[in-house]
Amino acid sequence: MPHRKDPGSVGLVQKQFYTFCEPPHEMELTSGAKLGPITLAYETYGRLNSDRSNAILILHALSGDSHAAGRYAEDDKHPGWWDNTIGPGKAFDTEKYFVICSNVVGGCQGSTGPASINPATGKEYGLSFPMITVHDMVRAQVRLVDHLGIDRLLAVTGGSMGGMQALRWAVSYPDRVIASIPIATTSKLSPQGIAFNEVGRVAIMADPNFHGGDYYGRPAPREGLALARMIGHITYLSDDSMHEKFGRKLRGKKAFGYNFNVDFEVESYLRYKGDTFVHRFDANSYLYITKAIDYFDLSLPDGSLVKTVEHVKAKFLIISFKSDWLYPPYQAREIVKALMVNGVDVTYCEIDSRYGHDAFLLDEGEMSKIITNFLANVAERNGIREAASS
Amino acid sequence: MPHRKDPGSVGLVQKQFYTFCEPPHEMELTSGAKLGPITLAYETYGRLNSDRSNAILILHALSGDSHAAGRYAEDDKHPGWWDNTIGPGKAFDTEKYFVICSNVVGGCQGSTGPASINPATGKEYGLSFPMITVHDMVRAQVRLVDHLGIDRLLAVTGGSMGGMQALRWAVSYPDRVIASIPIATTSKLSPQGIAFNEVGRVAIMADPNFHGGDYYGRPAPREGLALARMIGHITYLSDDSMHEKFGRKLRGKKAFGYNFNVDFEVESYLRYKGDTFVHRFDANSYLYITKAIDYFDLSLPDGSLVKTVEHVKAKFLIISFKSDWLYPPYQAREIVKALMVNGVDVTYCEIDSRYGHDAFLLDEGEMSKIITNFLANVAERNGIREAASS
Numbered sequence: 001m002p003h004r005k006d007p008g009s010v011g012l013v014q015k016q017f018y019t020f021c022e023p024p025h026e027m028e029l030t031s032g033a034k035l036g037p038i039t040l041a042y043e044t045y046g047r048l049n050s051d052r053s054n055a056i057l058i059l060h061a062l063s064g065d066s067h068a069a070g071r072y073a074e075d076d077k078h079p080g081w082w083d084n085t086i087g088p089g090k091a092f093d094t095e096k097y098f099v100i101c102s103n104v105v106g107g108c109q110g111s112t113g114p115a116s117i118n119p120a121t122g123k124e125y126g127l128s129f130p131m132i133t134v135h136d137m138v139r140a141q142v143r144l145v146d147h148l149g150i151d152r153l154l155a156v157t158g159g160s161m162g163g164m165q166a167l168r169w170a171v172s173y174p175d176r177v178i179a180s181i182p183i184a185t186t187s188k189l190s191p192q193g194i195a196f197n198e199v200g201r202v203a204i205m206a207d208p209n210f211h212g213g214d215y216y217g218r219p220a221p222r223e224g225l226a227l228a229r230m231i232g233h234i235t236y237l238s239d240d241s242m243h244e245k246f247g248r249k250l251r252g253k254k255a256f257g258y259n260f261n262v263d264f265e266v267e268s269y270l271r272y273k274g275d276t277f278v279h280r281f282d283a284n285s286y287l288y289i290t291k292a293i294d295y296f297d298l299s300l301p302d303g304s305l306v307k308t309v310e311h312v313k314a315k316f317l318i319i320s321f322k323s324d325w326l327y328p329p330y331q332a333r334e335i336v337k338a339l340m341v342n343g344v345d346v347t348y349c350e351i352d353s354r355y356g357h358d359a360f361l362l363d364e365g366e367m368s369k370i371i372t373n374f375l376a377n378v379a380e381r382n383g384i385r386e387a388a389s390s
Numbered sequence: 391m392p393h394r395k396d397p398g399s400v401g402l403v404q405k406q407f408y409t410f411c412e413p414p415h416e417m418e419l420t421s422g423a424k425l426g427p428i429t430l431a432y433e434t435y436g437r438l439n440s441d442r443s444n445a446i447l448i449l450h451a452l453s454g455d456s457h458a459a460g461r462y463a464e465d466d467k468h469p470g471w472w473d474n475t476i477g478p479g480k481a482f483d484t485e486k487y488f489v490i491c492s493n494v495v496g497g498c499q500g501s502t503g504p505a506s507i508n509p510a511t512g513k514e515y516g517l518s519f520p521m522i523t524v525h526d527m528v529r530a531q532v533r534l535v536d537h538l539g540i541d542r543l544l545a546v547t548g549g550s551m552g553g554m555q556a557l558r559w560a561v562s563y564p565d566r567v568i569a570s571i572p573i574a575t576t577s578k579l580s581p582q583g584i585a586f587n588e589v590g591r592v593a594i595m596a597d598p599n600f601h602g603g604d605y606y607g608r609p610a611p612r613e614g615l616a617l618a619r620m621i622g623h624i625t626y627l628s629d630d631s632m633h634e635k636f637g638r639k640l641r642g643k644k645a646f647g648y649n650f651n652v653d654f655e656v657e658s659y660l661r662y663k664g665d666t667f668v669h670r671f672d673a674n675s676y677l678y679i680t681k682a683i684d685y686f687d688l689s690l691p692d693g694s695l696v697k698t699v700e701h702v703k704a705k706f707l708i709i710s711f712k713s714d715w716l717y718p719p720y721q722a723r724e725i726v727k728a729l730m731v732n733g734v735d736v737t738y739c740e741i742d743s744r745y746g747h748d749a750f751l752l753d754e755g756e757m758s759k760i761i762t763n764f765l766a767n768v769a770e771r772n773g774i775r776e777a778a779s780s
Contacts, residue, residue: 031648131648191632191656195624198657199617201650202664206613208598223596227589231621234585239718242581248687256685258421258521260591260677264684266581267588274592287650294654295646297638325715328629 009079010045010087010094013070015110017041018147020140027139033130037119040144041066041110042102045086046094048150049385055150056092056375057141058082058101059158059165062232062289063281065109068101069094084363091363091371096379096386097154104165105140106132106288114284115216125284127213132288134161134296138168145176154384155375156314157181159360160327161289164296167335170314171298179378180314181371184324184360186331187298187305187338193326196235197290200228204283213284225283226274233273238323238356242266298335305338312339316346317374319367321359347374399469400435400477400484403460405500407431408537410530417529423520427509430534431456431500432492435476436484438540439775445540446482446765447531448472448491449548449555452622452679453671455499458491459484474753481753481761486769486776487544494555495530496522496678504674505606515674517603522678524551524686528558535566544774545765546704547571549750550717551679554686557725560704561688569768570704571761574714574750576721577688577695577728583716586625587680590618594673603674615673616664623663628713628746632656688725695728702729706736707764709757711749737764 019039020027026036043066048055058068060081069086071079080101085091092099103111106129114129121128145153156169156177163185170180189197207224209215237245246266250256253263262268299305316339320332329350339346351366353359360367378384409429410417416426433456438445448458450471459476461469470491475481482489493501496519504519511518535543546559546567553575560570579587597614599605627635636656640646643653652658689695706729710722719740729736741756743749750757768774 031646033648127650188638190629191636191638191654192624192627192629194638194654195620195632195656195660198654198660199620199624202620202661203593203617205650206617207596227593227596227617230585230589230592234582234589237582239580239582239715242585246581248578248581248584256421258423260517260595260681264581264584264588266585270585270588271592291650325629 008087008089009083010070012074013043013045013067013072013080015041015043015066015072017110018144020143027136027143029130029136030133031131035105035112035130038105038112038140039110039116040102040105040140042100042144043067043069043080045069045099046097048098048148051385052150053152053154053382053384054096054379054386055098055100055145055148055153056155056157057145057153057169058086058092058099059156059162060101060104061158061160061162062293063277064162065107066101066103066111067109069099081361085368085371091368091375093372097375100144100148102141102144104137104289106137106285106292108282108285113282114213114288115282124216126216127284129284129288131291133292134164134168135172137292138165138172141165142173142176152176152178154379154382155179155181157183159183160185160357161293164293167298170312170316171309174311174313177314178382179317179375181317181319181374182335183319183367184321184327184357186327187335188296189294190331194294196231197294200231201287201290203227203231204287207283210283213287215283220278221283222278225278225281225286228286229277230270230274233270235326236356236358238325238354240323240354241356241358244354305334306341309338309344310342312342312344314344315378316344317371318346318348319351319360319370321351321353321356323354324357324359326357398477398479399473400460402464403433403435403457403462403470405431405433405456405462407500408534410533417526417533419520419526420523421521425495425502425520428495428502428530429500429506430492430495430502430530432490432534433457433459433470435459435489436487438488438538441775442540443542443544443772443774444486444769444776445488445490445535445538445543446545446547447535447543447559448476448482448489449546449552450491450494451548451550451552452683453667454552455497456491456493456501457499459489471751475758475761481758481765483762487765490534490538492531492534494527494679496527496675496682498672498675503672504603504678505672514606516606517674519674519678521681523682524554524558525562527682528555528562531555532563532566542566542568544769544772545569545571547573549573550575550747551683554683557688560702560706561699564701564703567704568772569707569765571707571709571764572725573709573757574711574717574747576717577725578686579684580721584684586621587684590621591677591680593617593621594677600673603677605673610668611673612668615668615671615676618676619667620660620664623660625716626746626748628715628744630713630744631746631748634744695724696731699728699734700732702732702734704734705768706734707761708736708738709741709750709760711741711743711746713744714747714749716747
């Protein structure tokens with residue numbers, strides 16, 4: 001709950017935790033393995049209305065976490081990762097909606113993941129952590145939503161891997177989702193996307209500090225993780241936005257250095273992004289989450305996306321970005337088509353942004369307006385009362 | 391000289407060497423440093439005509455070398471890297487033209503590079519090797535062409551970094567080039583391209599076997615180099631060609647493994663490409679050559695491409711490939727425009743290939759035909775006699 005509000009801000013927030021300690025302690029995963037007990041770290045913004053019908057679940061991407069909005073302390077340098085869309089008067093309007101965001105299972109920001117203690121051994125899981133899928137992330141979220149006493153979510157939404165979860169929610173829990181807003185995402189990652197993830201994993205595993213994932217209490221495989229992050233960052237930007245942001249500008253010099261130090265701004269940016277990431281992220285989580293992304297294929301088991309989505313009941317808003325080459329618009333259009341074949345009520349918007357995959361985090365304005373209108377429409381049609389009037 | 395000819399093949403070939411041992415032993419580099427003596431490894435195919443006017447210089451890309459066509463031994467598994475364009479009846483027709491290809495200075499296939507012995511110390515250069523530029527590569531080639539007694543080249547050509555050299559030849563040695571055929575190239579690498587190169591370099595330098603580049607006689611930084619090569623390969627293919635080549639096909643299994651072994655074909659392909667590369671390439675050369683590519687900017691020193699190319703005399707054929715996102719067609723069109731502003735005779739062809747940057751190596755047929763016709767036209771207009779008639 002917010003303790004203080006800036007204009008348009010949810011103010012100060014707290015991370016909360018929910019552990020599935022009621023039976024069954026274990027959750028069966030897609031792979032057939034079992035995992036438990038599971039803790040999910042989560043945050044909420046806004047108030048749940050009296051009939052518990054105004055909840056929106058925010059789903060994060062690869063490097064995200066439960067801290068989607070607000071600040072933990074007034075002097076925090078940065079707010080949560082989607083603060084520009086969550087808050088009073090924003091797209092996910094906390095005056096109207098009760099917004100929830102949880103860290104995925106397999107993550108490293110409070111939810112159970114490879115850095116957690118395995119109760120069977122008393123030591124960190126490391127690579128003995130079972131492989132998790134996007135469906136497993138959603139299975140755990142269902143438990144959290146149950147815990148919060150919410151039967152049906154007004155909306156599920158997220159970008160990138162968050163969009164995969166929004167799709168999985170609508171397909172596998174059709175009675176529990178009124179609307180789904182997958183953004184900058186796909187029904188299955190392209191081989192190019194798998195390739196970039198694989199290179200990141202190879203980089204982490206090649207780090208001499210990796211020790212088969214058993215590096216806790218020792219120096220972490222930071223160089224490998226930084227490399228993986230650098231690769232990721234290139235794929236999140238567009239050629240266009242890199243021209244705009246860096247061009248061929250030199251970093252703190254007027255002429256080429258003719259050595260292997262940083263010459264160009266873009267090199268400096270990437271090194272910085274890699275170096276800062278390793279302080280907040282666990283390399284093993286990076287391995288597990290990228291595998292979950294690679295495995296995601298909404299058309300399975302039949303190989304037919306049209307068939308998989310046939311029981312969907314949610315109304316859809318699907319958003320893609322023209323310059324996003326990691327999750328290109330044609331992949332979003334494939335989902336739109338499969339839904340429309342099944343008569344699902346779907347709105348599709350291809351935003352003309354230059355900022356590549358990252359555009360979903362930046363929100364240049366259009367996205368927020370589109371979401372605001374879509375949610376208002378869904379809430380009205382479903383007679384959803386705002387928290388304020390409850 | 392070929393010892394044996396298959397139909398359309400230059401047959402058996404030999405690598406030759408030329409060392410600049412006449413004074414000056416040293417060559418001044420763009421950076422101001424001096425390097426020498428320099429050896430260039432090179433090969434030739436076809437015969438020089440009596441007035442030495444039918445020579446075509448082939449310029450290789452990052453991982454290429456002087457072995458552009460033919461085989462060293464009859465049981466060689468693969469011919470030279472551009473064998474599909476060089477040979478009797480092919481684009482660079484060895485019945486008509488005398489074709490030369492040399493390994494760049496800084497390379498590792500016989501030309502002087504970081505793995506060479508520094509005569510001043512008696513040890514390998516390693517990172518004490520001076521930084522080289524595309525212009526330095528061309529400077530060394532000029533010496534080789536002098537040595538072969540050739541005043542003016544009928545054509546210079548190459549793809550990617552080879553295209554950069556073809557541009558540099560025409561700009562800096564206007565009287566020594568009748569025609570230039572830059573393929574899948576740019577007047578300056580994009581920040582995205584620099585970023586990918588930088589990540590590759592960081593991977594090599596982070597390898598515990600790197601030892602500041604002083605690894606000769608010890609295990610080489612193979613994991614880092616393999617990683618760099620994996621990243622490179624992703625950028626050489628297109629999203630489309632990866633869908634066609636791999637899709638989401640699994641490698642030797644019918645279901646996901648739910649572990650960190652290879653699941654997808656594309657992962658297996660990349661690992662294989664990385665692993666095989668390290669047996670034929672020196673990591674330090676990879677560092678130096680990628681820096682040369684990053685530094686290349688034909689618009690320098692004035693920042694105006696139009697001004698830089700104003701003294702060009704060569705006729706140009708510029709080829710790009712629609713699906714090439716590493717050296718996208720818009721970059722080729724920038725060169726075309728700058729040349730046309732200066733009244734240079736330039737033909738531009740944007741080939742509708744799906745194979746990304748790699749298309750210039752594959753040659754699906756169109757490229758060869760375009761080059762064949764262009765060269766025939768240039769040879770006729772300039773009264774170039776074929777070797778056979780000499």
